[in-house]
Amino acid sequence: MRHSFYEGCSPLGKWDTARVIEIDDPADPRLDDFRDLSTADRRPDRPGGRGLVIAEGVVVVERLLRSPYPVRGLLGVRRRVEALGDLPAPAYVTSAEVMAEVVGFHLNRGVLAAADRTPQPDVAELVASARRLAVLEGVGDHENLGSLFRNAAALGIDGVLLGPGCSDPLYRRSVRVSMGHVLRVPFASMPNLTEGFDLLRRNGFTVAALTPRAGSQNLADAGLRGRKVAVLLGSEGPGLTEEAIAAADLAVRIPMAEGVDSLNVATAAAIAFYAIA
Amino acid sequence: MRHSFYEGCSPLGKWDTARVIEIDDPADPRLDDFRDLSTADRRPDRPGGRGLVIAEGVVVVERLLRSPYPVRGLLGVRRRVEALGDLPAPAYVTSAEVMAEVVGFHLNRGVLAAADRTPQPDVAELVASARRLAVLEGVGDHENLGSLFRNAAALGIDGVLLGPGCSDPLYRRSVRVSMGHVLRVPFASMPNLTEGFDLLRRNGFTVAALTPRAGSQNLADAGLRGRKVAVLLGSEGPGLTEEAIAAADLAVRIPMAEGVDSLNVATAAAIAFYAIA
Numbered sequence: 405m406r407h408s409f410y411e412g413c414s415p416l417g418k419w420d421t422a423r424v425i426e427i428d429d430p431a432d433p434r435l436d437d438f439r440d441l442s443t444a445d446r447r448p449d450r451p452g453g454r455g456l457v458i459a460e461g462v463v464v465v466e467r468l469l470r471s472p473y474p475v476r477g478l479l480g481v482r483r484r485v486e487a488l489g490d491l492p493a494p495a496y497v498t499s500a501e502v503m504a505e506v507v508g509f510h511l512n513r514g515v516l517a518a519a520d521r522t523p524q525p526d527v528a529e530l531v532a533s534a535r536r537l538a539v540l541e542g543v544g545d546h547e548n549l550g551s552l553f554r555n556a557a558a559l560g561i562d563g564v565l566l567g568p569g570c571s572d573p574l575y576r577r578s579v580r581v582s583m584g585h586v587l588r589v590p591f592a593s594m595p596n597l598t599e600g601f602d603l604l605r606r607n608g609f610t611v612a613a614l615t616p617r618a619g620s621q622n623l624a625d626a627g628l629r630g631r632k633v634a635v636l637l638g639s640e641g642p643g644l645t646e647e648a649i650a651a652a653d654l655a656v657r658i659p660m661a662e663g664v665d666s667l668n669v670a671t672a673a674a675i676a677f678y679a680i681a
Numbered sequence: 682m683r684h685s686f687y688e689g690c691s692p693l694g695k696w697d698t699a700r701v702i703e704i705d706d707p708a709d710p711r712l713d714d715f716r717d718l719s720t721a722d723r724r725p726d727r728p729g730g731r732g733l734v735i736a737e738g739v740v741v742v743e744r745l746l747r748s749p750y751p752v753r754g755l756l757g758v759r760r761r762v763e764a765l766g767d768l769p770a771p772a773y774v775t776s777a778e779v780m781a782e783v784v785g786f787h788l789n790r791g792v793l794a795a796a797d798r799t800p801q802p803d804v805a806e807l808v809a810s811a812r813r814l815a816v817l818e819g820v821g822d823h824e825n826l827g828s829l830f831r832n833a834a835a836l837g838i839d840g841v842l843l844g845p846g847c848s849d850p851l852y853r854r855s856v857r858v859s860m861g862h863v864l865r866v867p868f869a870s871m872p873n874l875t876e877g878f879d880l881l882r883r884n885g886f887t888v889a890a891l892t893p894r895a896g897s898q899n900l901a902d903a904g905l906r907g908r909k910v911a912v913l914l915g916s917e918g919p920g921l922t923e924e925a926i927a928a929a930d931l932a933v934r935i936p937m938a939e940g941v942d943s944l945n946v947a948t949a950a951a952i953a954f955y956a957i958a
Contacts, residue, residue: 551945551948554941554944554945555944555948557938557941558937558938558941558943558944559935559936559937559938559944560936560937560938585941588940658836658955659836659837659958660835660836660837661834661835661836661837663865664831664834664835664862666835667831667832667835667836667951668828668831670948671828671832671947671948671951674944674948674951674952675951675952675955678935678952678955678956679955681936
């Protein structure tokens with residue numbers, strides 16, 4: 405059972421079937437949620453950003469339909485929309501050409517859905533209900549962030565805490581790379597890591613910084629399995645800051661072959677998530 | 682110590698410094714190795730394929746220079762070429778614009794190197810000298826293949842055996858995604874898995890098929906750590922064939938959260954490589 409953020413979501417098939425609406429005119433204002441997608445998915449606080457959650461392709465759209473994010477509408481070619489079953493919102497059906505003109509580029513997945521953001525859970529609430537967490541510092545690459553959420557979802561991580569320098573997990577590219585799994589893992593901002601680690605410790609967590617630096621314990625020997633653990637992960641290039649490592653309870657490393665500097669951050673995270681499961 | 686394929690490679694800095702040659706004419710035949718790169722890196726048996734090994738960017742080019750692949754030449758802007766130190770082959774220095782015209786697209790890494798392929802090690806030789814191997818079936822995606830080799834290099838896998846349906850690990854995109862680590866992990870073709878598994882067993886290996894199917898043992902409980910293990914991995918979508926799973930010695934799985942179908946194949950491989958280390 406996951407975090408309460410997800411309770412009360414309607415399973416697919418229980419929603420009312422909405423009308424499927426044919427649209428031929430790319431300028432139709434009902435398609436505005438899907439217009440100029442390469443800027444529309446920016447965070448609401450960025451220029452031109454509307455902060456919508458955009459899902460692309462049948463698999464990811466289905467995950468959005470099962471998520472807590474309120475769906476505003478869908479846009480697709482008939483065959484892809486029909487693959488979705490019951491629909492919680494208007495589904496605009498059009499040609500691939502009109503879709504491309506609306507979104508601003510060619511899209512080969514054939515169906516999109518747009519949803520509103522919801523308030524993210526409070527950090528304290530998320531920490532209180534979790535047993536295994538990831539804490540990220542400076543993970544700015546949207547693809548790495550998406551992959552990391554996919555791995556978190558698969559490997560039973562209850563939530564992700566976003567420290568300084570992290571990107572927006574609901575950016576379209578992250579949603580796509582996560583295969584939509586970013587939509588099922590609760591996350592919350594934790595702008596001050598030191599305060600955040602105190603909160604984690606008060607809730608019985610051990611904060612384990614994953615870093616290849618000398619002096620780190622071997623991940624397998626650190627006795628983390630079965631404990632309440634928050635895995636602290638940094639970005640692929642620079643890694644964690646000294647301050648973050650110092651503030652953690654311990655530093656752990658994945659044993660690596662000589663001459664190989666690092667793993668991709670999402671891959672390293674997956675190994676750590678597996679090791680603490 | 683890695684496989685003997687790598688013995689005798691000169692370390693960087695021991696090579697003779699070759700002349701750096703300025704070239705302004707994109708039609709200069711000395712640049713032919715870098716011409717129309719989007720087809721030139723195809724396998725020699727494919728139309729237009731010359732089968733060259735192409736490295737892009739300072740980090741990957743440096744790994745090519747340290748690999749057993751004989752470097753034919755380099756092409757780059759002066760600043761990037763100068764970052765490389767001693768050079769084993771002619772380095773053609775030009776502008777970013779001429780580079781783009783030669784290779785056929787804009788390249789933002791600023792330096793390339795081209796090398797010849799070498800004969801791959803014999804399967805029997807590779808198996809005889811290894812303790813941990815990956816065996817791939819149907820891994821056709823070049824990015825997944827590159828990531829998998831990167832993870833294999835980092836996590837101490839001694840070699841990769843390519844079963845039916847696998848792509849060419851030396852394709853340019855695989856080399857790039859692997860961060861050049863594909864150039865240090867020996868690989869060999871194993872077109873017949875059943876015969877290959879017999880060879881592995883004769884050499885004391887246990888063949889462990891990684892699959893989420895019901896009835897698989899938990900990876901952590903399968904007693905693989907410290908043994909001679911060949912991890913059998915299938916492609917991300919369809920997974921391993923029934924025949925391959927049946928021919929393996931056992932089937933193991935990574936415990937996964939309900940509702941998440943799979944991990945990326947390179948990520949799943951990384952977890953398995955970690956678990957058998």
